[in-house]
Amino acid sequence: MKISTLFYTIKQGFVNIFRNKWYSLASIATISACLFLFGLFYCIVANFQNILKTAEEGVSVTVFFHSDMDNCESHIDGQIPSEQRLEEIGQEIAKRAEVSEVQFQSADDAWATFGPDYFGEDYAEGFPENPLAGEDTYEIFLSDVSMQDALVTWLQSIPEVRKVNYSEMTANTLSGLNLLIAYVSMGIIVILLAVSIFLISNTVAIGISVRSAEINIMKYIGATDFFVRAPFVLEGMLIGLIGAAVPLGLIYSLYNYALNYVINRFMVLSGFLNFLSVDEIFHFLIPVSLGVGVGIGFLGSIATVRKHLHV
Amino acid sequence: MIRLENVCKNFGDLQVLKNVNLEVKEGEKLVIIGPSGSGKSTTVRCMNFLEEPTSGQVYIDGQKLTHANKTKIIRESISMVFQQFNLYPHMTVLKNLTIAPMKLHHKSKKEAEDLAYHYLDVVGLRDKAHVYPTTLSGGQQQRIAIARALCAQTKIILFDEPTSALDPETIQEVLDVMIKLAKENITMVVVTHEMGFARQVADRIVFMADGQIIEEGTPDHFFDNPSNERVKQFLGKIIR
Numbered sequence: 001m002k003i004s005t006l007f008y009t010i011k012q013g014f015v016n017i018f019r020n021k022w023y024s025l026a027s028i029a030t031i032s033a034c035l036f037l038f039g040l041f042y043c044i045v046a047n048f049q050n051i052l053k054t055a056e057e058g059v060s061v062t063v064f065f066h067s068d069m070d071n072c073e074s075h076i077d078g079q080i081p082s083e084q085r086l087e088e089i090g091q092e093i094a095k096r097a098e099v100s101e102v103q104f105q106s107a108d109d110a111w112a113t114f115g116p117d118y119f120g121e122d123y124a125e126g127f128p129e130n131p132l133a134g135e136d137t138y139e140i141f142l143s144d145v146s147m148q149d150a151l152v153t154w155l156q157s158i159p160e161v162r163k164v165n166y167s168e169m170t171a172n173t174l175s176g177l178n179l180l181i182a183y184v185s186m187g188i189i190v191i192l193l194a195v196s197i198f199l200i201s202n203t204v205a206i207g208i209s210v211r212s213a214e215i216n217i218m219k220y221i222g223a224t225d226f227f228v229r230a231p232f233v234l235e236g237m238l239i240g241l242i243g244a245a246v247p248l249g250l251i252y253s254l255y256n257y258a259l260n261y262v263i264n265r266f267m268v269l270s271g272f273l274n275f276l277s278v279d280e281i282f283h284f285l286i287p288v289s290l291g292v293g294v295g296i297g298f299l300g301s302i303a304t305v306r307k308h309l310h311v
Numbered sequence: 312m313i314r315l316e317n318v319c320k321n322f323g324d325l326q327v328l329k330n331v332n333l334e335v336k337e338g339e340k341l342v343i344i345g346p347s348g349s350g351k352s353t354t355v356r357c358m359n360f361l362e363e364p365t366s367g368q369v370y371i372d373g374q375k376l377t378h379a380n381k382t383k384i385i386r387e388s389i390s391m392v393f394q395q396f397n398l399y400p401h402m403t404v405l406k407n408l409t410i411a412p413m414k415l416h417h418k419s420k421k422e423a424e425d426l427a428y429h430y431l432d433v434v435g436l437r438d439k440a441h442v443y444p445t446t447l448s449g450g451q452q453q454r455i456a457i458a459r460a461l462c463a464q465t466k467i468i469l470f471d472e473p474t475s476a477l478d479p480e481t482i483q484e485v486l487d488v489m490i491k492l493a494k495e496n497i498t499m500v501v502v503t504h505e506m507g508f509a510r511q512v513a514d515r516i517v518f519m520a521d522g523q524i525i526e527e528g529t530p531d532h533f534f535d536n537p538s539n540e541r542v543k544q545f546l547g548k549i550i551r
Contacts, residue, residue, distance in 0.1 A: 008414065019401065217397045220361075221411040221459070222386040 005227065013234030023207040024239055030203045031243025031296075032250075034196035035289050039251040041192060042285060045185040047275050052178050054274040056145040057100065059174065062165040063093075063138040063155055081160035086136060089158060093140055096154075098147035103139045110135060146175035196292060201300035208232055208304040215308040229305045233298060240297025244289045248282070255281060312337045312498050313358055313467065318367035320353050320522075327353045329522040330367070337466070340499045342509040345519035346545060351502040354519065355469050358500065359389045371467075386415060390460035391469040394476050396452040398444040404431070404455050405440040408462050416463070423462070430458040434488050450481025454488050461492075468492070470501040506550055510534055518542050 017024045066080045081089065086104075094102045111130045119127075142148060148171040155164045208215075218228045255278050262275070313335040320328040328350045335341050343351045356362040357369060360381040369376040371388050398407050408427035412418040418426070431437040434454040444452050453473055460468050470489070474482045486508050493499060493512045503509060509516055509530065516533040518526040518541075526539040534550075537543050 004417075213397070214399065217399060220391060220393065220397050222382065222390075222415050222463070224382050227414075 005230075009230040009234055012231035013238060016231055016235045017238060020207065020211070023210070024235075027203045027207055027239045028243045028246065030199050031196075031240060031293055032246040034192070034199055035244050035293060036247035036250060038189070038192045038196060038292075039247055039285055039289060041185075041188060042288075043251065043255055043281055045181065045189070046281060046284070048181060049178070049185075050276050051273055052174060052181065056174050056178070057141060057143075059142055059145050059148070059167070059170055061140045061142070061148065061151060061155070063140065063161055064163040064165070065089075065136055065160050066162045067135065085160060089160065090138055093138060093155075096151065098142055098144045098151055099140055100143035101141040103141075105137045105139060107135045110137065142171075145171045146179070148175075193292065197296055201296055201303075205300060205304040208236075208301060209308070212308040215305060219309065225309050228309060229302065232305045233301045236297035236301030237294050238297070240293035240295070241290065243297075244293025248286060248289055251285070252278060252282065312339070312372060313500070314368075314370040315354070315357065316368045316370070318354070318357055318364045318369065320350075320357060320362055321365045327522050328357065328364070331357075331522070331524060333517065333524060335467075335498060335500055338496045338498055340493050340512050340514045341501070341517060342513040342515075343500065343502045343517045343519060344504065344506075344509060344545075349519040350522040351519050352471050353522075355391075355471050355500055355502050358467075358469060359385045359391060361391075386463075388465050389467045389469060390463040390465045391471065392453070392456050392460050392473045394472040396444070396449075396456040396476075398452060398455060398459070400443065400445050403441050403443055404436070404447075407444065407455065408459050411459070412462050412464075426462050426464070427458070430461040431455075433461065433491070434458045448481055449477045450484045453477060453481075453485045457485070457488055457492070467498040467500070470499065470503070472502050472504070474503065474505060504549070506534070506546075518545070520545075 065086065090102055090104055093099055107130055115127065140151070142151070148166060148168075152164050152166055155161055215228055215232075259275055259278070313333075315331050315333040318328055318331040319326065331350070331354055333354070343354060345351050353362055357364050358371075360369065360376050360378075363378065371384050374380070374384055376384060398404075399410070402410065405424065405427055408430070409420070409423035412423040412426060413420060428437060428440065431440055434457055436451060436454055436458070439447060439451065439455070444455060447455065453476075457473070473489070474485050477485060482505070486505060489499075489501070489508065490512055499512075501509075501512075513530050515527060516530055517524055518533070518537075518539070520541050526533065526537055526542045528537075533542070534546065537546065
């Protein structure tokens with residue numbers, strides 16, 4: 001492409017936007033409205049999923065091991081792990097994909113926490129020996145709560161394990177809820193994107209179609225297809241860019257405001273509701289919104305101009 | 312200069328041109344006439360590849376037109392005047408005349424404007440250089456369109472029914488310009504229903520019906536002694 005053609009294309013792209021200002025405004029408004037709705041919905045869903053994820057991370061599985069203090073039956077079925085074996089089991093647990101964190105708690109640590117809490121400081125000191133002696137445990141936190149059953153089955157198959165404590169209902173409820181939200185939000189996001197793509201491409205198409213005579217004249221006086229198409233494509237991309245930037249700016253301000261409002265107004269919620277920061281939200285929203293806006297502007301204008309190139 | 316060899320053109324199932332063979336020599340004034348739907352406009356549009364023939368070949372100055380080379384060859388050799396004037400409504404007359412020479416033929420603004428004023432003189436509309444086309448009459452707009460075609464400085468100008476969209480009062484002013492041009496060494500191919508113009512200007516007349524050339528000859532032969540019955544019928548209806 002010649003430099004003069006490049007400058008002509010850029011200039012005409014901008015000139016076209018101002019020359020057809022009502023069409024440009026209508027297109028930008030349509031793109032903005034679609035992407036604003038998409039962005040708003042994404043903010044809500046992303047936060048909801050984050051809250052669920054935080055709740056999931058709190059779900060733990062506790063593993064108890066055989067010890068000298070066990071009753072006879074346990075002794076017969078199981079094996080008492082050595083300190084080295086305990087460490088090995090800990091490493092094997094940590095290697096599993098569904099495990100996010102493993103914490104070892106010795107019997108002494110457990111009594112130091114549990115005793116005073118349960119019996120009070122004075123009574124707890126009255127015990128001559130640690131009543132939890134031999135009760136070394138691993139507390140396991142999951143990265144994917146839906147894999148809890150698989151983990152528990154594996155843990156129970158280890159000969160040194162005496163007992164595995166876990167809440168099946170909590171795990172199932174959280175994992176079911178997570179799955180439901182993932183499906184519903186995916187469905188709504190796909191529908192919103194499809195509607196946005198349809199509306200935006202139609203707006204671009206209508207805007208270009210009303211200027212089909214202009215395209216025809218360019219062809220009549222000998223312009224190449226590229227020369228005719230390039231300013232329209234740039235115009236479509238610019239409209240898409242502006243149409244995507246407006247809702248991004250709006251959502252940025254609104255989200256910041258809403259986040260501050262909720263945190264300040266409902267401080268009690270902040271303990272268990274973990275909202276995503278604006279940076280985390282925009283890490284996804286900026287490329288997707290710009291991609292949809294500019295991409296549809298680009299593809300929509302190419303396809304529409306092509307229809308009118310045959311004169 | 313222009314040669315059509317066995318040109319056929321289909322629009323879906325409809326065959327609009329059937330093996331058209333035609334040659335136009337340099338400087339010749341060829342007039343194509345015929346009833347509506349006979350393929351006159353399609354023939355002219357095939358000459359500059361606005362319609363690509365379904366089969367057959369088009370040669371310009373001995374060079375075969377292809378999809379790849381059409382823009383270059385046509386831009387250098389052919390310009391066209393249409394029934395609808397196809398002027399940019401948002402540009403002044405001067406801008407309409409200079410845009411193609413500047414953008415497509417890489418002339419400077421000064422060169423393009425000098426050229427535009429020269430051809431505005433030819434069509435007698437120099438004083439309209441800075442007005443917008445919508446403020447002009449149909450005849451004036453068509454004369455501007457002719458000036459635009461002249462600004463391309465091509466050897467061939469195709470006219471596709473240039474007076475059909477005009478009211479009777481303004482037809483003559485356009486024909487006068489075309490008669491004036493016919494005296495120059497420009498190759499003109501004109502589709503028209505203006506029999507007086509055809510008789511006065513044409514070196515050769517081609518009559519088309521049903522997508523075929525069924526008669527061709529000099530104006531005297533064509534108007535005074537046509538051999539084809541279809542031509543006689545047509546002329547009988549159109550000349551009273």
